Amino acid sequence: MNTARAWEVLGTVPDPEVPVISVVELGIVREVMVDAEGAVEVVITPTYSGCPAMFEIEKDVRHALEAAGASTVTVRTVLSPAWTTDWIPASAREKLRAYGIAPPGPADRGGLVSLVRARPPVACPWCGSTQTTLQSEFGSTACKAIHVCGSCRQPFDEFKAI
Amino acid sequence: MGAQGHDAEDVGIAAGAAQAGDRPVAGPSRGPRLGPPLVEYLLRLGDDRLILGHRLSEWCGHGPILEEDIALANFALDLIGQAASLLRLAGAVEGAGRDEDALAYFRDGVQFRNSLLVEQPRGDFGDTIVRQFLFDAYSVLLWEALLGAPHEGLAAIAAKAIKEDRYHLRHSSEWVVRLGDGTAESQARVQGSLDRLWRYTGELFEADAIDQAVAAQGIAVDHRALKARWDQLVDEVLARATLVRPADGPMQRGGRTGRHTEHLGHLLATMQSVARAHPGARW
Numbered sequence: 001m002n003t004a005r006a007w008e009v010l011g012t013v014p015d016p017e018v019p020v021i022s023v024v025e026l027g028i029v030r031e032v033m034v035d036a037e038g039a040v041e042v043v044i045t046p047t048y049s050g051c052p053a054m055f056e057i058e059k060d061v062r063h064a065l066e067a068a069g070a071s072t073v074t075v076r077t078v079l080s081p082a083w084t085t086d087w088i089p090a091s092a093r094e095k096l097r098a099y100g101i102a103p104p105g106p107a108d109r110g111g112l113v114s115l116v117r118a119r120p121p122v123a124c125p126w127c128g129s130t131q132t133t134l135q136s137e138f139g140s141t142a143c144k145a146i147h148v149c150g151s152c153r154q155p156f157d158e159f160k161a162i
Numbered sequence: 163m164g165a166q167g168h169d170a171e172d173v174g175i176a177a178g179a180a181q182a183g184d185r186p187v188a189g190p191s192r193g194p195r196l197g198p199p200l201v202e203y204l205l206r207l208g209d210d211r212l213i214l215g216h217r218l219s220e221w222c223g224h225g226p227i228l229e230e231d232i233a234l235a236n237f238a239l240d241l242i243g244q245a246a247s248l249l250r251l252a253g254a255v256e257g258a259g260r261d262e263d264a265l266a267y268f269r270d271g272v273q274f275r276n277s278l279l280v281e282q283p284r285g286d287f288g289d290t291i292v293r294q295f296l297f298d299a300y301s302v303l304l305w306e307a308l309l310g311a312p313h314e315g316l317a318a319i320a321a322k323a324i325k326e327d328r329y330h331l332r333h334s335s336e337w338v339v340r341l342g343d344g345t346a347e348s349q350a351r352v353q354g355s356l357d358r359l360w361r362y363t364g365e366l367f368e369a370d371a372i373d374q375a376v377a378a379q380g381i382a383v384d385h386r387a388l389k390a391r392w393d394q395l396v397d398e399v400l401a402r403a404t405l406v407r408p409a410d411g412p413m414q415r416g417g418r419t420g421r422h423t424e425h426l427g428h429l430l431a432t433m434q435s436v437a438r439a440h441p442g443a444r445w
């Protein structure tokens with residue numbers, strides 16, 4: 001087991017809530033260290049403070065690396081720098097869209113509290129239409145919002161930009 | 163979903179809105195015994211979010227509409243997650259071997275440091291939304307002030323939590339506008355919520371010896387500036403919601419030093435019952 005191999009293995013561990021992308025593509029694996037004896041230390045950062053999937057992810061990471069021959073696996077959680085959807089690469093965004101989830105737009109970096117929602121409409125992942133309406137900022141998981149498409153009439157999830 | 167007046171009416175589980183006569187219960191007779199300032203400070207931050215998160219979790223399965231049920235559960239999850247981080251840090255700073263679970267489940271009411279605002283009963287949906295808005299506006303501004311705190315752990319929590327709380331504030335402020343500028347019924351009810359809850363807002367901006375002590379360690383929040391920005395933000399939303407800002411009359415206080423209203427005890431009895439009946443249980 002070396003660092004490159006460990007990253008490769010982690011690239012096969014799916015996000016339990018959005019299994020079409022890996023935990024690496026999600027951007028939560030921050031650092032991977034492997035010592036001479038094959039002991040692996042993985043540093044992950046949570047998506048949301050209360051995300052219940054983090055425990056599951058930690059377990060999956062451990063199992064995958066052990067199965068691939070790691071002698072021991074330590075998973076450490078760090079809060080800083082805070083996770084942002086900007087860390088999700090373009091290739092993974094395409095996978096989300098193909099899966100029926102609108103990928104996140106750029107994260108809001110403004111320091112001001114915005115009270116008037118002036119977001120551009122989110123394109124429907126099914127038909128591409130931008131005639132869509134935000135139904136709720138809070139969806140099936142902490143990381144998703146619900147929209148409805150006015151063209152194909154399908155509801156869809158959006159991966160929230162954060 | 164929408165601004166129909168029945169949203170508020172249909173919520174049949176109102177647990178009694180905050181009563182006008184609520185007073186903090188008597189504290190320990192020889193005055194509060196407070197711990198090291200940074201531990202106290204982190205407990206105040208953590209307990210606000212733990213208690214409010216629990217209040218919001220009471221809506222799970224009872225929301226007026228499905229989207230709001232999910233939204234309030236999401237809020238609760240974020241706040242309880244933030245509380246876990248803050249209490250874990252408080253326990254680490256204290257150095258007495260208490261983790262976040264020990265602090266959440268094995269302290270009694272007088273040891274809790276949350277503000278009185280967050281322990282008030284959830285009331286109806288309007289009460290819950292108004293309280294959430296008042297708190298979210300405070301919380302976002304407080305995290306902004308703490309982003310640069312010269313304490314790595316606290317600054318990291320602030321940077322994480324502010325992203326979540328911005329979403330919360332956007333959502334709760336929109337609902338305040340929707341209900342306030344809604345029907346005559348919804349407007350009268352949320353105006354009532356605002357009038358009842360206002361007396362608990364002063365405590366959020368009070369600075370005492372604990373604040374001064376952590377300020378000396380560099381964790382300096384300018385409470386007056388915080389209040390001025392909060393006033394501006396709240397006024398803007400209330401104006402849009404056609405609601406009348408209550409006068410700043412006498413404010414209720416005591417939560418920060420462990421003198422709570424009767425409501426906290428009932429909440430803790432529920433929140434702590436499983437952990438106390440089965441100490442150390444894992445699943």
Ligand SMILES: [Zn+2]
Nearest residue numbers: 124127149152
């Ligand atoms: Zn469509």
